[in-house]
Amino acid sequence: MARHGSRVTEKPTSLSAPVVATATLPVVFGTAPINLAETLENVNKPVLAYSFSEFAKALGYSDNWKDYTLCEMADAAFRQCNVGPIVFVNVLDPEKHKENKQESIEVTNKKAVIETEGILLQSLEISNADNKLESDKDYIASLNEDGRVVIAFLIEKVTTVNVKYDHLKPDAIKNNHIIGGYDIDTGKSTGLELLNSVFPKLSMVPGLVLAPKFSKDPTVASVMKAKASSINTYFKAQALDDVDTLDANTYTKVNEWKNKNSYTGSNEVxxxxxxxxxxxxxxxxxxxACRIMKTAYDNGDYPHESPSNKPLPMTKLLVETKDGHEEIDLSPDQAELLNNQGITTAINFIGGWRAWGNYTGAFPASTDVKDMFIPVRITHNWLGNTIILTTWDKVDGPIGRRLIDNVLDTMNMWMNGLQSEGVLIGGRxxxxxxxxxxxxLLSGKIRFRYAVAEPTPAQDIENILEFDASYYKSLFISE
Structure with a gap:
């Protein structure tokens, strides 16, 4: 058919937009009061939460952080620092980690409270003398704000009842539950093995890996480092581990503990x-971890700035004792010594409490700039993850100038943008x-070479103060 007039046809853009990896997405492993959640199903599953209410609905919440470690992170992130999202993995299984209990409780004004924590409400059985009572007919059981079971009786003349129930047993969770594994028979993963399930399930790349309380165990920490260094074979993240403050209860003992237990990874804080x-x-x-997230958020979700010397919501430093906790003091020179041993801490010096330390666990043994500085290592991880995400759709495409130029143009323009934002000193x-x-090339292999320079933290600013006697000449100048 003959055409007459002016036409426009559209052509797909040859320059692709880079798919940006989540720079500092934390994946936190631990225990949660699952009996307080809307469902008991969130066990050994990555659960994404953007707010405190989402966390509480999915996993429950308790102020008993000793038993329910994920609640500590939820409080710090959503209540104290107002950052998110966070991926939580609860390993406390109400089907396995529970205990049965029977007791007699008193009823006052047709109400009674069971003081045991972690009761699985659906397991509750109540009897009056030899008669078993029926839920919603003889009584109504619910959970109060403290997670305790409150029973309101609908029948008269009840003074004492016998109760039988299952309750969570969080102390049954050991380090091996956090480490987890893969069950060949069921095809299911548990614990840290689920780090590989985050991206396939949520389409988000892990940036940080934590296990508060459990990461002070060297075996757990070593598995965290190993898993974080190869997520889904291609991605990398940073592990954040804690020193055991019961053993290393003074700053002079920390470095020995760190080296003895091999907390010396470049992908480890x-x-x-x-x-x-x-x-x-x-x-x-x-x-x-929350400070790293907050700093990246303040920089447009770029992770290049160090969390060090940034405010922390805290009022004191503590170490663990056999009877609880003890407050300690840490002077700037002591904190500097820890920093020079590759240990991150906090100080209260100028401007209130602040994070203090730029080095990964690899320092001082490693002085490779990409491995020794926390923000450089995290940015390096993020760059690598983003490169993989962006170039993945080129895999299996025909090798030719079109594919090569598309990758070069897309990635060079992206790096130029990062340079203008101050995320990189330069990149190509x-x-x-x-x-x-x-x-x-005949075997289908193609290589691109990336050269980048991330900014290092200005951790040592020297100001030279000199007495200049020449200013005395001004005394002889008449007006």
Whole structure:
């Protein structure tokens, strides 16, 4: 058919937009009061929460952080620092980690309270003398704000009842439950093995890996580092671990403990001691993770700035004792010593309580700039993850100038943008002939070379103060 007039046809854009990886998404492993949640199904599953209410609905909440460690992170992130989202993995299974109990309780004004924590409401059985009572007919049972079961009786003349129930047993969770594994028979993963399930399920790349309370165990910490270094084979994240403050209860003992237990990974942030607000006690890894998230958020979700010397919501430093916790003091020179040993801490010096420390666990043994500084290592991880996400759709495409130029143009423009934002000092992508021999091209292998320079933290600012006697000459100048 003959055409007459002016026409426009659209062509797909040759320049692709980079798919940005979540720079500092934390994945936190631990225990939750699942009996207080809307469902008991969130066991050994990655659960994404953007707010405190989402966390409480999915996993329950309790101020008993000793038994329910995920609640510590939920409080710090959503209540104290106002950051998110966070992925939580609860390993406390109400089908396995429970205990049966029977007791007699008194009824006052047709009401009674069972003081045991962690009761699975659906397991509750109540009898009066030899008669078993029926729910919603003889009584109504519910959970109060403290997670205790409150029973309101609908029948008369009840003074004492016998109750039987199952309750959660959080102390049954050991380090091996956090480590987890893969069950060949069921095809299901548990614990840290679920780090590989986060991206396939949520389409979000893990940036930080935590296990408050449990990460002070060297076996757990070593598995955290190993899993974080190879997520889904391709991605990398940073592990945040805590030093055992019961053993290393003074700053002089921390470095020996760190080296003895191999907390020396480049993809590891080693934290000491504990942080407190009132009666609440946080692991330092929890606070540092939230500070890393908050700093990235303040920079447009770019992770290049160090969390060090940024405010922390805390009022004291603590170490664990056999009887509880003890408050300690840490001077700037002591904190500097810890920093130079690759340990991150907090100080109260100028501007209130602040995170203090730029080095990963690899320092001082490693002085490779990409491995020694926390923000550089996290940014390096993020760059690598983003490169994978962006170039993945080129896999299996025909090798030719169109594919090569698309990758070069897309990634160079992205890096130019990062440079203008201050995320990089500089960066470029090249397709070199020496990196791509004909034999590799014939085998379907193609290589791009990325060169980047992230900004290092200005952790040592020297101001030279000199007495200048020449200013005395001004005394002889008449007006």
């Amino acid at each position: 080693v934290c000491w001691p504990l942080a407190g607000i009132g009666d609440k006690v946080y692991h330092m890894s929890t606070h540092i 992508v090249e397709f070199r002939e020496e990196d791509n021999p004909i034999t590799d």
